[in-house]
Structures are given as structure tokens and as C-alpha cells.
Amino acid sequence: xxxxxxxxxxxxxxxxxxxxxxxxxxxxxxPGGAASEVSERAHRQAGHARVIGITxxxxxxxxxxxxxxxxxxxxxxxxxxxxxxxxxxxxxxxxGDRVRMDNHIGSSSxxxxxxxxxxxxxxxVAVPDAVRVLDAVGCDPVLVExxxxxxxxxxxxxxxxxxxxxxxxxWGDAVQANKAGLLEVxxxxxxxxxxxxxxxxxxxDLELMLDLGPEGDWRPPVVLTIATENEGIEALxxxxxxxxxxxxxxxxxxxxxxxxxxxxxxxxxxLGLRGRVLQIIDSxxxxxxxxxxxxxxxxxxxxxxxxLASSNPQHPEES
Amino acid sequence: xxxxxxxxxxxxxxxxxxxxxxxxxxxxxxPGGAASEVSERAHRQAGHARVIGITxxxxxxxxxxxxxxxxxxxxxxxxxxxxxxxxxxxxxxxxGDRVRMDNHIGSSSxxxxxxxxxxxxxxxVAVPDAVRVLDAVGCDPVLVExxxxxxxxxxxxxxxxxxxxxxxxxWGDAVQANKAGLLEVxxxxxxxxxxxxxxxxxxxDLELMLDLGPEGDWRPPVVLTIATENEGIEALxxxxxxxxxxxxxxxxxxxxxxxxxxxxxxxxxxLGLRGRVLQIIDSxxxxxxxxxxxxxxxxxxxxxxxxLASSNPQHPEES
Numbered sequence: 001x002x003x004x005x006x007x008x009x010x011x012x013x014x015x016x017x018x019x020x021x022x023x024x025x026x027x028x029x030x031p032g033g034a035a036s037e038v039s040e041r042a043h044r045q046a047g048h049a050r051v052i053g054i055t056x057x058x059x060x061x062x063x064x065x066x067x068x069x070x071x072x073x074x075x076x077x078x079x080x081x082x083x084x085x086x087x088x089x090x091x092x093x094x095x096g097d098r099v100r101m102d103n104h105i106g107s108s109s110x111x112x113x114x115x116x117x118x119x120x121x122x123x124x125v126a127v128p129d130a131v132r133v134l135d136a137v138g139c140d141p142v143l144v145e146x147x148x149x150x151x152x153x154x155x156x157x158x159x160x161x162x163x164x165x166x167x168x169x170x171w172g173d174a175v176q177a178n179k180a181g182l183l184e185v186x187x188x189x190x191x192x193x194x195x196x197x198x199x200x201x202x203x204x205d206l207e208l209m210l211d212l213g214p215e216g217d218w219r220p221p222v223v224l225t226i227a228t229e230n231e232g233i234e235a236l237x238x239x240x241x242x243x244x245x246x247x248x249x250x251x252x253x254x255x256x257x258x259x260x261x262x263x264x265x266x267x268x269x270x271l272g273l274r275g276r277v278l279q280i281i282d283s284x285x286x287x288x289x290x291x292x293x294x295x296x297x298x299x300x301x302x303x304x305x306x307x308l309a310s311s312n313p314q315h316p317e318e319s
Numbered sequence: 320x321x322x323x324x325x326x327x328x329x330x331x332x333x334x335x336x337x338x339x340x341x342x343x344x345x346x347x348x349x350p351g352g353a354a355s356e357v358s359e360r361a362h363r364q365a366g367h368a369r370v371i372g373i374t375x376x377x378x379x380x381x382x383x384x385x386x387x388x389x390x391x392x393x394x395x396x397x398x399x400x401x402x403x404x405x406x407x408x409x410x411x412x413x414x415g416d417r418v419r420m421d422n423h424i425g426s427s428s429x430x431x432x433x434x435x436x437x438x439x440x441x442x443x444v445a446v447p448d449a450v451r452v453l454d455a456v457g458c459d460p461v462l463v464e465x466x467x468x469x470x471x472x473x474x475x476x477x478x479x480x481x482x483x484x485x486x487x488x489x490w491g492d493a494v495q496a497n498k499a500g501l502l503e504v505x506x507x508x509x510x511x512x513x514x515x516x517x518x519x520x521x522x523x524d525l526e527l528m529l530d531l532g533p534e535g536d537w538r539p540p541v542v543l544t545i546a547t548e549n550e551g552i553e554a555l556x557x558x559x560x561x562x563x564x565x566x567x568x569x570x571x572x573x574x575x576x577x578x579x580x581x582x583x584x585x586x587x588x589x590l591g592l593r594g595r596v597l598q599i600i601d602s603x604x605x606x607x608x609x610x611x612x613x614x615x616x617x618x619x620x621x622x623x624x625x626x627l628a629s630s631n632p633q634h635p636e637e638s
């Protein structure tokens with residue numbers, strides 16, 4: 001059998017052709033078309049890359065630190081997946097970040113931005129697919145950087161082998177990190193912009209919060225960095241590698257990845273069901289039920305229950 | 320027919336009996352049991368109360384402002400529904416807020432706290448039901464105060480006739496409010512703690528952001544308040560009433576409430592479907608499919624699709 005165009009695309013991407021990599025990522029980002037074919041194929045070949053999630057407050061220097069880490073990894077083909085926020089107001093700043101990252105990252109690195117805009121709930125499935133493609137074509141490590149500390153962004157960064165949280169002395173204290181749910185997901189902390197006053201105070205606060213937290217078999221190390229000066233980046237990379245080794249030795253890596261796949265399947269089923277909800281609501285039965293709710297003849301709960309009961313696409317009348 | 324115990328409970332609550340009100344709220348908060356009966360009945364009687372959502376960053380003084388507003392409304396039976404955060408760390412502060420609120424609120428007001436913990440996605444349906452009960456037994460206005468500016472909290476506060484956003488000079492600038500999606504949902508702004516430096520600057524920033532936003536038929540007014548001193552609260556209440564009048568005159572009130580009911584039905588259907596997802600995943604077919612995904616024989620997308628297709632509870636084989 002002669003190779004299909006998709007075979008050729010995967011081969012070129014595996015050989016390091018950036019255009020081929022970009023094309024595969026575009027295919028997988030756009031639902032429909034060849035997306036599921038690419039995902040299917042990528043999944044069969046993937047599972048080798050270390051996936052590192054990076055999150056933290058806007059302005060903490062995540063992009064610079066990510067670019068520096070990719071270079072410090074010493075890997076042949078590191079990749080960065082940067083999840084951009086959808087806000088038009090911060091678009092400019094992020095663009096600036098990208099440019100800064102391009103200056104710091106090694107020339108061998110592959111960088112790809114994904115906009116959150118328009119993806120909505122779909123981001124939870126679009127990001128794993130992009131990681132899958134990068135993994136399948138031989139990129140390692142894959143660094144997934146999110147723009148902020150919202151619920152969605154934190155959960156994306158947490159869907160990794162190792163999750164790094166970047167804080168700054170200026171961001172306030174460790175309480176902020178805790179509120180945003182960052183303490184729970186962090187495997188490694190970077191206190192960036194450590195040339196600012198009270199960087200040591202920020203580290204001490206984090207250590208205190210960690211003292212108060214549950215005792216596990218891994219205590220997240222806290223590394224001081226000045227990413228713009230490339231200071232502390234080597235030490236940070238060492239800690240990330242130490243965490244990977246810990247995961248492998250303890251057998252947690254397999255469990256973590258299994259859980260990640262499970263969550264992705266759940267997210268995908270939910271996404272499919274959400275499509276059904278809108279079908280239900282937009283149906284004749286749906287608008288009739290809504291009318292009754294508005295006239296206060298039935299409660300929203302009863303209406304939802306009745307619509308759910310009648311929502312089975314393969315109804316007995318078919319057979 | 321003699322009155323049922325539920326008849327008697329509703330009658331007592333309508334007469335202002337606080338224990339009866341509390342009991343109905345507890346019933347509706349606990350899924351199963353009489354929850355749907357109470358909701359059904361409350362829905363038929365509701366639709367009269369003005370519902371006011373209040374959100375803003377932690378520490379902005381929302382609880383104090385809410386308590387003061389309830390008193391300033393001059394209403395006979397105002398009610399406050401306070402949605403508490405689930406974080407154990409901030410629990411203490413919130414308790415303090417509650418105590419402070421109790422000091423400021425009129426003695427006629429009814430206050431109820433709802434914890435977010437344990438409700439998870441269910442909060443989107445638990446809150447409307449609690450509002451429904453308060454509305455049905457004659458409370459008006461119903462003030463729904465959320466603890467922060469997370470996605471869930473903002474959407475709860477936005478599910479109101481009038482949504483008030485509380486900011487402080489100390490919180491930073493209007494950019495923060497915009498990032499949190501607050502500009503889009505705000506009908507009225509309060510700049511609280513206006514005795515702090517740069518309160519006027521905060522107002523100016525908000526006005527500027529509003530200038531940049533889309534032009535509508537309602538421009539959110541910005542009111543300076545010092546809630547602890549009861550300053551600016553009357554002016555704030557006047558703006559809220561002005562907004563209610565605007566909604567009534569423009570016909571937007573009916574549309575807003577219709578949309579709110581529609582969203583609630585959608586949320587309830589989604590909640591029901593989410594239960595199905597977990598059933599699917601926990602089924603034999605689910606764990607088989609997950610095993611194949613982990614062994615990289617099929618992609619998460621294919622597995623989800625196959626499970627979805629087989630998830631119709633009323634399969635032809637039944638008939």
C-alpha cells in the first residue's frame with residue numbers, strides 16, 4: 001500500500017518539519033474533518049513525552065520562564081504549547097510575551113499558541129489532542145503554559161506529569177496561590193523575579209503553607225528564579241527532572257496518566273451530551289416545556305426531568 | 320380537603336415565620352425527598368420579588384453593603400441569600416462577615432447562608448430554588464450575595480434582575496474587574512471603602528472602561544460608598560430601583576427572567592446528563608473502553624463516541 005497523505009504528514013513531522021507539525025495541530029484543533037483520524041493515529045504513537053504544565057498569575061513571567069526551561073532541558077526537540085487568554089484587552093501583553101519567549105527559547109524549540117476564544121468547553125479536549133500530536137511526532141518535553149489562574153487554566157496546567165506554579169514576590173502572598181487552588185496542583189514552585197524585594201519572604205510563605213498542607217510522599221520544592229537573566233532556570237529544571245524520576249519510581253506516573261486519559265474521556269462524553277442538551281431545548285418539546293415554565297405551570301426541575309426522559313434518540317417507536 | 324403539612328409550612332412561611340422559611344429552604348437544598356414538590360409549588364407562587372445579585376472581590380465589603388442595602392430598601396421583608404465559599408481557609412473571615420452583617424441589617428431581614436462545598440455543579444440549580452422559595456413566601460427584595468469573582472460566583476450573581484458589582488480602591492484597577500468578566504454583568508457599580516485614597520481614581524477608571532464598552536440603553540452608574548458608615552447606601556439603592564424601573568419600562572425584565580428560567584432548565588438537564596456520564600464510565604463497557612485507551616488501542620475521542628452511542632437507556636432491545 002502506498003502511503004496516504006496523512007502518513008506522509010506524520011512522517012515529515014516526525015522528521016522535524018515544522019510546517020507538517022503545524023498542519024497536524026491545525027487539523028486536530030478544528031473539530032470535524034480529519035481531526036479524529038489525526039487524534040486516533042497520534043494516540044497510538046504517543047505516550048513518550050514528559051508533559052509539564054505551567055501556570056501562575058498574569059505578569060509572573062511564565063512565558064519567559066517556559067522558553068528558558070525549554071532551552072535548559074537540553075532536549076533535542078522541546079515543544080511549547082501556549083494557551084492564550086481570550087480577552088482582547090490582554091491580547092497585546094500576551095503577544096509581547098510571545099515575542100520575548102522567542103528571544104529566549106532555543107532555536108530547536110517548537111512553539112504553538114492556542115487561543116481560548118471560541119473553544120469554550122472544548123479547550124478541555126483540544127489541549128490534550130495538541131499535546132498528543134506533539135508527543136506522537138517526537139517532541140519531548142512538551143511544556144503547556146496557560147495564561148492565568150482561572151479554573152479552566154489551572155485544570156489544563158494540572159493535566160500534566162509535572163505541574164509548575166510560577167509566583168512573584170509582587171503577586172502578594174501564598175494565600176493568593178492557595179485561593180486559586182494552586183497549592184493543590186503544584187509539584188514545583190518557581191518564585192520568579194527573585195531580584196525584587198521580599199523574594200525570600202514569598203518563598204518562606206509558600207514553605208509555611210506547604211507545612212500546613214497534607215503530608216505526601218513529594219514535597220513541592222520552591223526555586224528562586226530570575227528568568228530574564230536565566231538565573232535559577234537550571235536548578236528549576238533539575239527539580240522538574242527529580243519529580244519525573246520520583247513519579248516513575250513510585251509508579252505514580254502510570255496512575256497519573258491513566259487518570260488524565262479517564263478525565264479526557266469524561267470531558268469528551270460531557271461535550272457530546274452538551275450538544276444533546278441544546279438539541280433537546282431547541283426541539284418543539286423543549287420550547288413547549290419552556291413556555292409552561294414561564295407561565296409558572298411547571299417548575300424548571302419538572303420540565304428538565306420530563307425532557308430528559310423523552311430525550312433518548314433511539315426511541316422504541318423507531319424499531 | 321384538609322391542608323397538608325406542606326400547605327401549613329408555606330402558610331407559616333408566608334406569614335413571616337422564620338423557622339418555616341428555614342425548613343422550606345433546607346428541604347429544597349437537599350436533593351430527593353420533598354425538594355421537587357417544594358420547588359414545584361414555590362415556582363407556581365413566585366415571580367414577584369426583585370432579585371438583586373451582588374458580587375465582587377473578597378474583602379470588598381460585600382456582606383456589609385448587602386446588609387445595609389436590605390435595611391435601606393425600606394421593604395417589609397427583605398431577604399439575603401449569602402453563597403459562602405468552600406475554602407476552609409477563608410471560612411473564618413466569612414463568618415466574621417456574617418456577624419458584621421447581622422449588626423447592620425434591619426431586624427426584619429431574613430438571612431440564609433448556602434455553602435458552595437459539596438454542591439459543585441449543583442449550585443447552579445440550588446440557588447434559583449432557594450430564591451424561588453423566598454420569593455414565593457413573600458420576601459422582596461431577595462439579595463443574592465456571592466463570596467468572590469470566580470466563574471461560578473459571577474454567573475450566580477448575574478442570574479438576577481439587577482446585578483451589582485462591588486469594587487474597592489485597594490483592589491487594583493478596573494482592568495481586574497474586566498478580566499473577571501464583571502463589566503459585562505454589572506448593572507450598577509459600588510466603589511466601596513470610598514474613604515481610602517484614590518476612590519475617585521477607581522471610579523474614573525471604571526467610567527473609562529464603560530466608555531470603551533458597547534453602547535447600550537443602560538449605562539451602569541458608579542456609586543461611591545462607605546458601607547461601614549452607611550454612607551452612599553441610599554444613593555446605591557436609588558440606582559438599583561432606577562434600574563428595576565428601566566427593566567420594566569423597556570420590557571427587558573420579562574426577557575431577562577425568561578432567559579434565566581431557560582438557563583436553569585438547561586443547567587438541570589446538564590446535571591441529569593452528567594449523572595449519566597459517570598454511569599457510563601463506571602459501567603463494564605466504560606472500564607473496557609478506558610482500558611483500550613490506556614493501552615493506546617483507541618483514542619479518547621473514539622472511546623467517548625462509542626460510549627455515547629451506546630448510552631441510550633431505552634435501547635430498541637427493550638421494546
